[in-house]
Amino acid sequence: MSIHRGSLLIRPALSFTEQYEVVGSSDPVLAVSGEDVILPCSVKPLMSVVDMRVEWFRLDLKDSVVHVYDDHVDKNTDQSQSYRGRTKLNHQELQRGNASLKLASVRVSDEGRYKCFIQSKSWYDDATVDVKVEAVGRPPVITVDGFDHSGGLCLQCESEGWNPEPVFEWLDSEGVSLSSETTETHRNTDGFSVKHTVTVYERDSKIHCRVKLRHHMLEAVIITTSNMFNSWRTSVILISVSVVLSVIAAILIAVFARKNRGKMLVFLIFYIFYVNTSV
Numbered sequence: 001m002s003i004h005r006g007s008l009l010i011r012p013a014l015s016f017t018e019q020y021e022v023v024g025s026s027d028p029v030l031a032v033s034g035e036d037v038i039l040p041c042s043v044k045p046l047m048s049v050v051d052m053r054v055e056w057f058r059l060d061l062k063d064s065v066v067h068v069y070d071d072h073v074d075k076n077t078d079q080s081q082s083y084r085g086r087t088k089l090n091h092q093e094l095q096r097g098n099a100s101l102k103l104a105s106v107r108v109s110d111e112g113r114y115k116c117f118i119q120s121k122s123w124y125d126d127a128t129v130d131v132k133v134e135a136v137g138r139p140p141v142i143t144v145d146g147f148d149h150s151g152g153l154c155l156q157c158e159s160e161g162w163n164p165e166p167v168f169e170w171l172d173s174e175g176v177s178l179s180s181e182t183t184e185t186h187r188n189t190d191g192f193s194v195k196h197t198v199t200v201y202e203r204d205s206k207i208h209c210r211v212k213l214r215h216h217m218l219e220a221v222i223i224t225t226s227n228m229f230n231s232w233r234t235s236v237i238l239i240s241v242s243v244v245l246s247v248i249a250a251i252l253i254a255v256f257a258r259k260n261r262g263k264m265l266v267f268l269i270f271y272i273f274y275v276n277t278s279v
Contacts, residue, residue, distance in 0.1 A: 020047060020097075022118050024127030031106040033135035033163065033191075041116035041127060043097040052120045054089065054099045059113040059128065066114065067101055069094075082109060108135050108163045108191045135191045137161035140209050140220040145197065152199035153224055157209035160193035164213070170198045171208040178207075200224055 020043040031037035039056070043049055056066040063080045067087040074089065088102045099118060103110060111133040117126040140159040148154055157170070165185065170178035180196040187193075200207055202224060209220045 019123055020044060020118075020120075020125060022116060022125040022127040024116055024129040028130040028132045031103070031110065031131055031133045033106055033108055033133055035106055036102060036104045037106050037131070039101045039103060039114055039116070039129045039131065041099045041101065041118075041129065043099070043118060043125075046097045048095045049097055049099055049118055049120075050091070050094045052118055054094070055117045055119075056087070056101050057115055057117070059115055061112065069099075082107075106133055107189075108133050109189045111163070133163055134213070135161060135163040136213060136216045137166065137191065137193075137211065137218070139218045140211050142207070142209050142220045142222045144222075148199055152201050154197060154199050155207060155209075155222065156195065156197045157220060158193070158195040159211045159218065161191050162194070162211070162213055163191035165192045166194065166211045166213040168194055168196050169208075169210045169212070170196065171210065172200070172202065173206040 023040075023042050023044055025040045029037060029039060041056075050072065054067075054069040056068075058064040058066060058080070061080070065076075065078045065080055066083050067079065067089060068075045069089050076084075076087075079087070083103075086104045088104070089099065090102070093100065099116060101114075101116070111131055114129045114131060115126050116129065118124065137159045138161050140157050142155055142157045145154040145156045157168075159166075165187075168180065168183070170180060172178055178198050178200070180198055182197045184195040185192060194211065196209075198207075205224050207222050207224060209222075211218050
Protein backbone atom coordinates (compact mmCIF):
# COMPACT_ATOMS: atom_id res chain seq x y z
CA MET A 1 0.00 0.00 0.00
CA SER A 2 1.27 3.50 -0.71
CA ILE A 3 2.35 5.71 2.14
CA HIS A 4 -0.05 8.54 1.29
CA ARG A 5 -2.89 6.96 3.25
CA GLY A 6 -0.98 5.88 6.35
CA SER A 7 0.84 9.11 7.07
CA LEU A 8 1.14 12.68 5.98
CA LEU A 9 3.72 13.22 3.27
CA ILE A 10 5.82 16.35 3.50
CA ARG A 11 6.77 17.63 0.06
CA PRO A 12 10.46 18.56 -0.09
CA ALA A 13 11.54 21.93 -1.42
CA LEU A 14 12.12 21.40 -5.14
CA SER A 15 12.73 23.50 -8.16
CA PHE A 16 9.68 24.21 -10.29
CA THR A 17 10.92 21.90 -13.06
CA GLU A 18 10.81 18.88 -10.70
CA GLN A 19 7.18 19.45 -9.75
CA TYR A 20 4.06 18.33 -11.58
CA GLU A 21 0.31 18.54 -11.19
CA VAL A 22 -2.02 15.55 -11.45
CA VAL A 23 -5.17 16.38 -13.41
CA GLY A 24 -8.38 14.35 -13.41
CA SER A 25 -11.81 15.52 -14.54
CA SER A 26 -13.77 18.48 -13.20
CA ASP A 27 -17.02 16.95 -14.48
CA PRO A 28 -18.39 13.53 -13.49
CA VAL A 29 -17.52 10.72 -15.89
CA LEU A 30 -20.71 9.10 -17.18
CA ALA A 31 -20.42 5.34 -17.66
CA VAL A 32 -22.96 2.88 -19.04
CA SER A 33 -23.50 -0.43 -17.29
CA GLY A 34 -21.94 -3.30 -19.24
CA GLU A 35 -19.66 -1.08 -21.31
CA ASP A 36 -16.06 0.10 -20.82
CA VAL A 37 -15.06 3.53 -19.55
CA ILE A 38 -11.85 5.56 -19.27
CA LEU A 39 -11.13 7.40 -16.02
CA PRO A 40 -8.91 10.36 -17.01
CA CYS A 41 -5.68 11.12 -15.19
CA SER A 42 -2.51 12.85 -16.44
CA VAL A 43 0.32 15.09 -15.29
CA LYS A 44 1.17 18.67 -16.17
CA PRO A 45 3.61 19.68 -17.48
CA LEU A 46 3.83 16.69 -19.76
CA MET A 47 6.45 14.18 -18.59
CA SER A 48 6.90 10.43 -18.38
CA VAL A 49 5.48 8.67 -15.32
CA VAL A 50 6.91 5.27 -16.24
CA ASP A 51 9.33 5.38 -13.31
CA MET A 52 6.71 6.62 -10.86
CA ARG A 53 4.12 4.90 -8.70
CA VAL A 54 0.54 5.16 -9.97
CA GLU A 55 -2.33 4.16 -7.73
CA TRP A 56 -6.06 4.29 -8.32
CA PHE A 57 -8.39 3.76 -5.37
CA ARG A 58 -11.92 4.47 -4.19
CA LEU A 59 -12.50 7.18 -1.63
CA ASP A 60 -15.92 5.85 -0.64
CA LEU A 61 -15.04 2.19 0.01
CA LYS A 62 -13.12 0.43 2.76
CA ASP A 63 -11.69 -2.17 0.37
CA SER A 64 -10.55 0.61 -1.88
CA VAL A 65 -7.60 -0.47 -4.06
CA VAL A 66 -8.61 -0.35 -7.72
CA HIS A 67 -5.24 -0.55 -9.52
CA VAL A 68 -1.56 -0.18 -8.61
CA TYR A 69 1.45 0.31 -10.90
CA ASP A 70 4.96 0.41 -9.42
CA ASP A 71 8.50 -0.53 -10.47
CA HIS A 72 7.35 -0.69 -14.12
CA VAL A 73 4.74 -3.42 -13.49
CA ASP A 74 1.13 -3.72 -12.33
CA LYS A 75 0.92 -4.85 -8.71
CA ASN A 76 -2.65 -5.83 -7.93
CA THR A 77 -2.25 -8.35 -5.13
CA ASP A 78 -4.21 -6.02 -2.83
CA GLN A 79 -6.75 -5.10 -5.49
CA SER A 80 -10.40 -5.08 -4.47
CA GLN A 81 -12.05 -8.33 -5.54
CA SER A 82 -14.77 -6.54 -7.50
CA TYR A 83 -12.16 -5.01 -9.83
CA ARG A 84 -10.14 -8.15 -10.54
CA GLY A 85 -9.52 -8.55 -14.27
CA ARG A 86 -11.38 -5.34 -15.16
CA THR A 87 -8.72 -2.61 -14.89
CA LYS A 88 -5.88 -1.66 -17.22
CA LEU A 89 -3.22 1.04 -17.52
CA ASN A 90 -1.71 1.69 -20.95
CA HIS A 91 2.02 1.43 -20.27
CA GLN A 92 2.90 3.20 -23.51
CA GLU A 93 0.73 6.15 -22.52
CA LEU A 94 2.58 6.38 -19.21
CA GLN A 95 5.58 7.64 -21.19
CA ARG A 96 3.43 10.61 -22.24
CA GLY A 97 2.24 11.34 -18.72
CA ASN A 98 -1.14 9.69 -19.23
CA ALA A 99 -2.18 7.45 -16.31
CA SER A 100 -5.84 7.13 -17.30
CA LEU A 101 -7.46 3.90 -16.18
CA LYS A 102 -9.62 1.69 -18.38
CA LEU A 103 -12.43 0.02 -16.46
CA ALA A 104 -14.13 -2.81 -18.35
CA SER A 105 -17.68 -4.14 -18.05
CA VAL A 106 -18.91 -1.34 -15.82
CA ARG A 107 -21.27 -2.24 -12.98
CA VAL A 108 -23.69 -0.11 -11.00
CA SER A 109 -21.50 -0.75 -7.94
CA ASP A 110 -18.61 1.04 -9.73
CA GLU A 111 -20.34 4.36 -9.18
CA GLY A 112 -18.40 6.53 -6.74
CA ARG A 113 -15.40 8.81 -6.21
CA TYR A 114 -11.96 7.68 -7.37
CA LYS A 115 -8.52 9.11 -6.68
CA CYS A 116 -5.53 8.95 -9.01
CA PHE A 117 -2.30 9.22 -7.00
CA ILE A 118 1.09 9.61 -8.72
CA GLN A 119 4.31 9.57 -6.74
CA SER A 120 7.91 10.07 -7.87
CA LYS A 121 11.00 9.79 -5.69
CA SER A 122 10.77 13.45 -4.77
CA TRP A 123 7.19 14.58 -5.43
CA TYR A 124 3.57 13.45 -5.39
CA ASP A 125 0.14 14.75 -6.29
CA ASP A 126 -3.35 13.37 -6.81
CA ALA A 127 -6.69 14.15 -8.44
CA THR A 128 -10.24 12.89 -7.97
CA VAL A 129 -12.65 11.55 -10.56
CA ASP A 130 -16.37 11.11 -9.92
CA VAL A 131 -18.01 8.26 -11.81
CA LYS A 132 -21.75 8.06 -12.47
CA VAL A 133 -23.16 4.82 -13.85
CA GLU A 134 -26.28 4.67 -15.98
CA ALA A 135 -28.11 1.35 -16.18
CA VAL A 136 -31.24 0.56 -18.18
CA GLY A 137 -33.32 -1.97 -16.30
CA ARG A 138 -35.36 -4.95 -17.37
CA PRO A 139 -38.62 -4.48 -19.31
CA PRO A 140 -41.55 -3.77 -16.96
CA VAL A 141 -44.08 -6.51 -16.26
CA ILE A 142 -47.78 -5.87 -15.57
CA THR A 143 -49.77 -8.32 -13.44
CA VAL A 144 -53.43 -8.35 -12.39
CA ASP A 145 -53.70 -8.22 -8.61
CA GLY A 146 -57.46 -8.80 -8.27
CA PHE A 147 -60.29 -6.31 -7.69
CA ASP A 148 -61.01 -3.72 -5.05
CA HIS A 149 -64.29 -3.53 -3.10
CA SER A 150 -65.93 -1.37 -5.79
CA GLY A 151 -65.02 -3.60 -8.72
CA GLY A 152 -61.93 -1.73 -9.90
CA LEU A 153 -59.20 -3.79 -11.54
CA CYS A 154 -55.96 -3.64 -9.51
CA LEU A 155 -52.83 -3.63 -11.69
CA GLN A 156 -49.24 -3.95 -10.57
CA CYS A 157 -46.19 -3.04 -12.66
CA GLU A 158 -42.58 -3.69 -11.68
CA SER A 159 -39.11 -3.41 -13.15
CA GLU A 160 -35.58 -3.72 -11.74
CA GLY A 161 -31.95 -3.00 -12.52
CA TRP A 162 -32.14 0.80 -13.09
CA ASN A 163 -29.63 3.47 -12.15
CA PRO A 164 -30.22 6.20 -11.21
CA GLU A 165 -33.83 5.88 -10.06
CA PRO A 166 -36.12 5.97 -13.11
CA VAL A 167 -39.34 7.90 -13.73
CA PHE A 168 -42.46 5.72 -13.53
CA GLU A 169 -45.74 6.49 -15.30
CA TRP A 170 -49.17 4.93 -15.84
CA LEU A 171 -51.16 6.06 -18.91
CA ASP A 172 -54.64 5.20 -20.17
CA SER A 173 -55.58 4.62 -23.82
CA GLU A 174 -55.95 8.39 -24.34
CA GLY A 175 -52.47 9.10 -23.02
CA VAL A 176 -53.78 10.59 -19.79
CA SER A 177 -51.53 10.05 -16.80
CA LEU A 178 -52.90 7.86 -14.00
CA SER A 179 -51.74 8.35 -10.42
CA SER A 180 -50.01 5.42 -8.78
CA GLU A 181 -51.76 4.37 -5.58
CA THR A 182 -48.80 2.62 -3.98
CA THR A 183 -45.11 2.79 -4.82
CA GLU A 184 -42.16 0.70 -3.70
CA THR A 185 -38.53 1.49 -4.46
CA HIS A 186 -35.52 -0.56 -3.38
CA ARG A 187 -31.83 -0.23 -4.16
CA ASN A 188 -29.09 -2.85 -4.14
CA THR A 189 -25.80 -3.44 -5.95
CA ASP A 190 -27.69 -4.00 -9.21
CA GLY A 191 -29.52 -0.66 -9.05
CA PHE A 192 -33.09 0.39 -8.34
CA SER A 193 -36.15 -1.85 -8.45
CA VAL A 194 -39.55 -0.16 -8.66
CA LYS A 195 -43.10 -1.41 -8.16
CA HIS A 196 -46.23 0.71 -8.69
CA THR A 197 -49.94 -0.14 -8.48
CA VAL A 198 -53.03 1.48 -9.96
CA THR A 199 -56.76 0.68 -10.00
CA VAL A 200 -58.67 1.10 -13.27
CA TYR A 201 -62.39 1.01 -14.05
CA GLU A 202 -62.33 1.32 -17.84
CA ARG A 203 -63.27 -1.64 -20.00
CA ASP A 204 -61.72 -2.44 -23.36
CA SER A 205 -58.93 0.04 -22.69
CA LYS A 206 -55.15 -0.07 -23.11
CA ILE A 207 -53.23 0.69 -19.93
CA HIS A 208 -49.56 1.59 -20.38
CA CYS A 209 -46.82 1.19 -17.79
CA ARG A 210 -43.72 3.23 -18.71
CA VAL A 211 -40.34 3.37 -17.04
CA LYS A 212 -38.04 6.15 -18.26
CA LEU A 213 -34.43 7.16 -17.67
CA ARG A 214 -33.16 10.14 -19.64
CA HIS A 215 -33.45 9.11 -23.31
CA HIS A 216 -34.34 5.47 -22.51
CA MET A 217 -37.92 4.21 -22.15
CA LEU A 218 -39.35 0.73 -21.64
CA GLU A 219 -43.08 0.05 -21.74
CA ALA A 220 -45.59 -2.69 -21.02
CA VAL A 221 -49.26 -2.65 -22.12
CA ILE A 222 -52.31 -4.51 -20.87
CA ILE A 223 -55.81 -4.45 -22.40
CA THR A 224 -58.61 -4.41 -19.85
CA THR A 225 -61.41 -6.50 -21.37
CA SER A 226 -65.05 -6.81 -20.35
CA ASN A 227 -64.40 -10.44 -19.44
CA MET A 228 -62.04 -9.31 -16.66
CA PHE A 229 -64.75 -7.21 -15.03
CA ASN A 230 -67.47 -9.83 -15.69
CA SER A 231 -65.39 -12.40 -13.82
CA TRP A 232 -65.41 -10.09 -10.80
CA ARG A 233 -69.21 -9.72 -10.95
CA THR A 234 -69.63 -13.48 -11.30
CA SER A 235 -67.40 -14.03 -8.27
CA VAL A 236 -69.40 -11.52 -6.22
CA ILE A 237 -72.71 -13.20 -7.17
CA LEU A 238 -71.40 -16.68 -6.34
CA ILE A 239 -70.04 -15.52 -3.00
CA SER A 240 -73.35 -13.80 -2.17
CA VAL A 241 -75.40 -16.89 -3.07
CA SER A 242 -73.06 -19.09 -1.04
CA VAL A 243 -73.42 -16.82 2.00
CA VAL A 244 -77.24 -16.77 1.73
CA LEU A 245 -77.44 -20.56 1.40
CA SER A 246 -75.10 -21.01 4.35
CA VAL A 247 -77.31 -18.76 6.50
CA ILE A 248 -80.45 -20.66 5.47
CA ALA A 249 -78.74 -23.97 6.21
CA ALA A 250 -77.67 -22.72 9.63
CA ILE A 251 -81.25 -21.69 10.45
CA LEU A 252 -82.60 -25.07 9.37
CA ILE A 253 -80.03 -26.85 11.50
CA ALA A 254 -81.01 -24.78 14.54
CA VAL A 255 -84.71 -25.58 14.04
CA PHE A 256 -84.01 -29.25 13.37
CA ALA A 257 -81.78 -29.51 16.43
CA ARG A 258 -84.54 -28.38 18.73
CA LYS A 259 -86.99 -30.92 17.38
CA ASN A 260 -84.69 -33.86 16.74
CA ARG A 261 -81.69 -33.78 19.06
CA GLY A 262 -80.95 -37.45 18.37
CA LYS A 263 -80.49 -36.88 14.64
CA MET A 264 -78.22 -33.85 15.06
CA LEU A 265 -75.00 -35.67 14.18
CA VAL A 266 -76.32 -36.88 10.81
CA PHE A 267 -77.50 -33.39 9.91
CA LEU A 268 -74.16 -31.84 10.85
CA ILE A 269 -72.35 -34.27 8.56
CA PHE A 270 -74.73 -33.31 5.73
CA TYR A 271 -74.14 -29.60 6.39
CA ILE A 272 -70.34 -29.90 6.36
CA PHE A 273 -70.51 -31.87 3.11
CA TYR A 274 -72.83 -29.25 1.58
CA VAL A 275 -70.63 -26.28 2.51
CA ASN A 276 -67.47 -27.93 1.19
CA THR A 277 -69.04 -28.83 -2.16
CA SER A 278 -70.63 -25.39 -2.61
CA VAL A 279 -67.30 -23.61 -2.06
